Amino acid sequence: MAEERTFRFYECFALTTLTGRKAADILDLLDIMKNVSRESIFHHMHQYFLKPHAVEPEFPNDFAVWVSESLGEPLLAEALANVNPFEFAKIEDLRSELMRIIHEYLGNYPPPRPVLPGREFMFNEGITIVLPTSMESGPQLHDFLQKLREVDFSSIYFHFYEARLRLGRPTDDFSEYLSTSLNRPGIAARIKSLDPYMYSTEVLRDKIAALIEEAL
Amino acid sequence: MSLKDYEGIAEPGDLRAIERMASVLSGRKMLHVNSTAAGGGVAELLTRMVPLFKDIGLDVRWEVMQADRPFFEVTKNIHNSLQGRGRPLSREMWEEYARVNRENAERIDLDADFVVIHDPQPAMFIDHKKRGTWIWRCHIDISSPDRAAWHQLKDIVEKFDGSIFSVANFAQSLPIHQFLIQPTIDPLAEKNIHLEDEEVRGIYGRLGVPLDKPVLLQVSRFDPFKDPLGVIEAYKLAKKYHDCRLVLAGGTATDDPEGEKVLAEVEEKAAGDPDIHILLLPPFSDREVNALQRGADIVLQKSTREGFGLVVAEALWKKKPVIAGDAGGIPLQVIEGVTGFLVHSVEGTAYRIRQLLENPERAAKMGEAGREHIRRNFLTTRNIRNYLGIWTALERRDEKVIYI
Structure with missing residues (x-):
């Protein structure tokens, strides 16, 4: 668990x-x-x-x-x-x-x-090379926010953009995790509703971080 | 030299990627082969990269071909032919090429998991492959070659498992995997390492260039494709509005008749203007070039034809706005209006010089953007990361998304 x-x-x-x-x-x-x-x-x-x-x-x-x-x-x-x-x-x-x-x-x-x-x-x-990092966030939202700010921008690509292809539906790893594991459906829904096509990964990271900060 | 030295400089994500891939490849054998131990971009690159590959746990070797003058005359001609300006290569020349390749391939231990053959000189080593993944790293622009020379070399190159080019436009269509790796600069090399202002001033003084007015600098060979005469004309047009100096720094040209001719023309055009400084730097003047770039206000690279043009990255790394010809790999480094300006004429160059001399704040902002652009895309750690990535990709060639 x-x-x-x-x-x-x-x-x-x-x-x-x-x-x-x-x-x-x-x-x-x-x-x-x-x-x-x-x-x-x-x-x-x-x-x-x-x-x-x-x-x-x-x-x-x-x-x-x-x-x-x-x-x-x-x-x-x-x-x-x-x-x-x-x-x-x-x-x-x-x-x-x-x-x-x-x-x-x-x-x-x-x-x-x-x-x-x-x-x-x-x-x-392109060939995509995917690398697990040692960065793991625990069950606290502020911990997740801190790690989100530390990871390379490519991590935002992997969990937000690539996830749509991997999961085969219009969602992303962040909102899935926040909704199902941390029981925060409100923030999850707001992150999920961000239009991925409108942002570069750098800007998107700031947007997601701002939404989590607001919730905190 | 260690990967740790790049912490706080290179992208942390690149360093993590290198460590992760290296942990999988640790202890495996990597071999680089090229034709010269010193002098030239490839030797410079390998001098910096090989110790880093070693540091991350690879069993890496760098072997250099042994050859004499006739071989290098042939390969110089092959090199020129691949860039569309060589002389026809006779059967005897190709035989000489094959002979020297064979002798070297028999002399060198080719046992490795990943073999990187740099440029055309040792390409025929592929005929002596016993095992491992072999890749041909082409550092030159072969987009418009003399057909006969390319036809001959293509038959050789097709035997490799893959190839690497520096710019997509430099490549030829090949039936093997073709990767793109942009060349990079080493921030910790003598040419790019931080220098104190005092040392910069000292080197300028020693070279006889006063730092009493803005300095425009072009570092390049005296080669018509670098357009040094156009640079002088642009400087003269700009000087009507802004008092400044022009420094043209290049290598000595004693073994290059064409270079000597261009140098004579440059000296003639510069005659009588004490604010134009023509510096003939001896080989291995990396620290002097570093200081010249750091002391300049604007760096020019007015090439009409260019390879990748890493000298642009060197200047951007030192926070200098760069005004450069729209050629070769330059547009990947100079982002129009952000890290510098791309120019197509003497007038355009003069206009951009005036713009930046008039607005030093904008020049400083471009310099900052330039350094960040290079930091994120063109540092040696990126090259290391990409080599490990390509090695992995060629060993798992059916996968488009590879989990390490």
Whole structure:
């Protein structure tokens, strides 16, 4: 029982692997997107959340950032940025939605010119390495808060973002633990209702910590 | 040198990840092979990393090829060809390459669990693999190679279990696993370690550069791709508005005819201006480079073509805003308007110099952001972590999420 009331923090990091495929314009991007691996689509829609940022990029997915910064097409970039990957249980559905948006754009506007060499979109994939830490919080909420502040930001990714994929439902390890082990359904519900797509992990940590502080 | 020395500097999460993975890999054999023991980026990297691998419990060795001048002439040509500017390689040249590789591979004990072969010079060691996981670490940009040279090398490289590139854009499509590891700097190396102001002033004095007005600095070889002439033009444009000095620090160019020519042009363009200082630093001037970077107000790297450009990371680590060409790995380090500025012309460079000299508070803020960006992404501990990660990933290659 005591064990069930402890929370073990995990940290993680991603190794980027290259597929060797690159797009110099939007038609290339669409063509490769059609049959590139599921891992690659996942990587480009999620890696923002597992990377430290000196400055927040304008948009939280790689496709939108490239279309905005390299192709210079804000309208298409905004449409791609609005795709929330956490709403898609299957990567194939996410892929279809991205392709639908690009097709729709190409139906209304001429394709933008190709990017300069060196500015191509590189299709990559990721391998996630997950590491248990020795950081465990006991059954006290303030203990949990202290550890939450100490762990690497990647721990927030693992327990909040990756958990959605691992558990296969729109929840996260933190709210599950607070609700079931610490019997704090109120804070759990508030954490669970945070929109994961709107925050970087650093900001999200502050948000969760603020909610727990409020409860304390 | 120990991992503990990096506590309080590197990301704690990286240190924990290294300790955890090392506890699993402890006692296992790692082997690095390259072609030079000193001089050059790879030797510098290995000098710093190998003791750390040892410190975390790996049975690590670093072996260096033994070869003579003809071999290095061939590999220099291979190196240039892979970057699209070599001469055709004859059959005899490839035979020389194969011979030296074979002799070295027979001489060196290749028994290890994880073998890292650095760059093309020892790539044919792969034909002598007995066991373990072998990876080819390519430190150069091979995105636009001479086709014949790449065709030949590709046949060799494909035999490895995996490869590592520094920037996604530098790679070629290969049928083996291709990983991305960005190069890193060592905050505890002579080139980056903290220096007191007094020492910085002393080194400036010794090099004959007064610290009486703002200093613009470019540290680079006298190479057309580093555009030192463009740097002088930008300095002259900016100087109309702000009194400042320009320091161009590079290596001596006695064995490089092209470098000598560029240096002569630079000297001619700088003639008559006592505020331009051309410094020819001897090899192993790491402490001097460190001091020059620390004493500068703005660091320039106006490259038109670049590898990863780690000199940018070195300057950012010292809290200097960097104005740099939008080339190679520079955009990964210079985040536009945050850690510095990316420029595409002499005029753009001059404009950004003026902006920063006019607004030292903004320059200082960029310097702070630059140091944090490097601390979080480009320190040697990140490299160690990634090597251990790749080793693990190649041993468990069916897994996309690996629990240690």
